[in-house]
Amino acid sequence: MVAALLFALQPLAALAQTESPLAVTAVDEGAVRAQMAALLDTRVAQLMADMDVADKVGQLFVINFAGADTGFESDIAPLIHGYRIGGVVISPRYGNFDNGNRTDTPGLVAGLTNRLQALAYGKLLDPDEAIPPADEVDSLVDNLPDLADVSQEAGRAPVDIPLFVGVEQIGDSIDNTYLRRKFTTLPTQMALGATWNPDLAYQVGAIVGRELHNVGVNLLLGPNLDMLTLPRPDSVGKLGVDMYGGNPYWVSEMGEAYINGVHVGGRGQVLTVARHFPGQGDVDRLPSDEVATIQTNLDELRATALAPFQRVTTPTGDGQMPIGATDALMPSNMRYSAIQGTGPQRLPPLSLSPDLNTFLQQEGFADWRSDGLLMINALGLPAMRRHFTTESGEFPVHVVASNALLVGNDLIYLGRLSDDGVWDDERVIIEKTITFFQERYAADPDFADAVDQALARILRAKLEMFTPPDQLRRDAIEILAGNNPTGAVLTTALSVDELLTLPQVAATAPLIDLGAALVTAEQQAIFDPASPEAVNAAATVRQVARAAITALHPDISAPAETLPTAPVEGEKILIFTDSRLQRECSTCIAQVAVSPDDLSDIILRLYGPEATGQITPDQIATRSFSELTELLDGQPDPAATATETPADSTPAATTTPTSPGVTPEPETLPGGAAEDTVNAPTEEISGSILDQEIAEADWIIFNMLDVDPVRYPSSDAVKRFLRERGAELEGKQVIVLALSAPYFLDATEISNLSAYLGVYAKSQPFLENAVRVLFRSYPPTGAPPVSVAGTRFADLSERLQADPLRTLPIDIFAGETRLSANAAGSGPPAVVDAGSSIRVQVGPIADRNNHMVPDGTIVEFQVIYEGAELALNVQPAETRSGFAVREIPLARPGSVRIVATSGEATSQPPRLVTVVDGADGEATPTAAAPITPTVALTTATALTTASTSPDAAASADPNVRETPRPVNPATLFVAIFTLLITLSMLLIVQVRILPRTMLVHNLLWAVIIGLGAYIIFGVGLLPGGSWLYDQLDVWSAALVTFLGMIAPILWLQLRALRD
Incomplete structure (x- = not known):
């Protein structure tokens, strides 16, 4: 909702052409913003005045519903028109649409959302006319039949308020990516985290926002801002791939950039719901299954898990919410001992605890909370059901929902309410819960007040979302510029009561026209694969895939460690794939997560006979994890003879049966043998054949997802194979592609591999980049955003410290003048007056992954007067955007040595500054030449030539470093050895x-x-000597000595020839 208001806050000059009594520039900008806020409050008050109890209560509820029928006899029509529900979440799980092959999913969704919005306005929209051209919207809306007339049921006309239409669209997984067919294939959040590039997160967010907006979805249940500091190699660990990483700074950076992108791509009409406040990344069990307790003290919670949520809810300096601020928060269903305390009593989850609102107020969320929404997660999740079911077996949804409202939640998600997946049961529970709220509203003033407060925030969000971007601003300017009761130019905004006296504000016309909420036919063009939007989106995802892929093993940063050379003609390649099956609804055909042939098809397309010719089809064999598991179990594979077709080539079954069912979770086929889909030959594959293929293979490649043997019995095939048959792998190249989170193998298992690549997603762009890295087309440049045991990335906090192999760049300023503060022995020191101050700037500072260190990295300073060995007490500084700055007063004359350190990194050798007594003459600071970068640093934004002022220092290059003094005992030894x-x-x-x-x-x-x-060379007078030492280290002394000795010999020889 913040985004729509910010889109309206354009520069005043942009509206100079609008009609207003006075010039726009005559109105104070602060007054304009205040008047816009007052106008919104006024319109909220107008809407609430026209609403009865049913209207008010209904707006609080977001529901699921079965099927895609929106006719007057459908189940959803009375819930929207009669019970006045305020929002829906649509998904294939409930049969609202499907992602089957040859299905126009964007068209299905756009038509559905338009018909749902028409119901909210009491109208019926024919499915054949559901997506009108832009120039026919007004006429279509004017001629829509009233639902009351069609159904012949009398009733009060609805207040014209559009619906929230929500989806989950996290990326890659069938579980939480509802829109797939013809939509951009999205990366996982962990894949984005592995790029360490907020700009890519912004671009992906913009893709999501644009595509949702163009199908009429205006509520994104995401992103997840959880932080994974303790990766788990069990079934709970699969949650990690839906997180940006394990560092609070980087999770904040990526989350804010993504939300910013959603708002921009969605034109301010797609709201985000950041999950799961205040962070549940380190749970020890699945949050959907059990209400667990997170044992974290308050200080640790503030420093880690809470930080990303604070970033996306903090106003700017002028009190405005930035465009990267989230519109809503979804509280976690976990318990938090630091917030709720401990005791013998059975505590509710935080989302249903009175401590929720108190915690928000105490931790600085009050400004955001004045307009920001809280949305509780689906009340019917197994964890909630298990926690609140009574001894009699009843799950009192109406009680849980009312408690959710009273503790501060605004939007109440009535989802997954039936324990057996029957929609009719859910519908009855929804109707009973809403009726309970209506009755309690009339009987309980405190409850009614809670409803009204939540309602005001909801209506404000919808008004901001659907008000044309410049209309609210224009109205505010006209009021301030003289169109008010005083007739004078105002510098103070009118209040709500004053605004209601103005004729133009008190108008009875609909505040939000139905046409503003409808999707047009022209908006469908972006889903054409040849459209510029689709082409650019695909390119962005490929860029993410390439930037993310990581060489987890071997350590390619070490000189002696490299990835295996590419496969060549004649080498046998055996590919095993975790081709588990999943269903997105109870009646949908099972879909294969990764086809066994996906990787081989890519290899042949890029390097096969019709490409580079490196590989032929007969070199490659493909098998599934289930076949490997059957081999390890010592029994034939009964599934090997069954052939199932991957989802991409299989039409989806209908998702709207006569008696609609609901699938609480995407299903898998029962039993371990049937969990994989295999493109197998018709004859039975015996264990001896697979044994022979393993024995003959030169390359064995595993496409590995998460390890969850309970749901997917063959998912641990890699671990079993390495443990039970690792001795057979000598002389073979064994590769594991981690297509999910990368921490499911332990150190021993990883040591048996030739290469372990973090891919982070299983879609085609990511598989293709994995193949290109295997064939050495380009090096892997990503780094995991979490700790990965058994690799050089085992400790994320260590990886994000300043790189000790890089000298910390250090600059010294007197005022705005950069001083020539040379290292000891490399030139004259800078000179400043006693009693003056210098500004020491360190940075840009690179971490061990070759990115900027996180904000808040500590840099310490050693400032010592030579001779007296007097050390000044200089407080450490924290980095911001890769730089640390500290002002240091120099009160007495003398020669000062300055060294900066951060962890193990240092700026050695010391920089020298001479402090002279002002009575001896005024010191003239010598400006240093600009620094010219020589090596690029991988950062989120491009780094350019270092500035000569600390204010512009963020454009400097972190690889610019002072070269250490090139003589030491080692170089002397090398020189004497070379001489001999x-x-x-x-x-x-x-x-x-x-x-x-x-x-x-x-x-x-x-x-x-x-x-x-x-x-x-040693005293620094040899031209190019510093560069030579930087390239060859101590061996530069050998080259200098050798050339020095050969030069006179050649000269003497030439002279002898001339004589």
């Missing part, structure tokens, strides 16, 4: 050619010039 070797070579070559006197003469000149070259 060179002397021996010269003696061997020339002893039989030259007279002894001339030989000694030549060798002495070689020694003199060689040692002289080394001395010149």
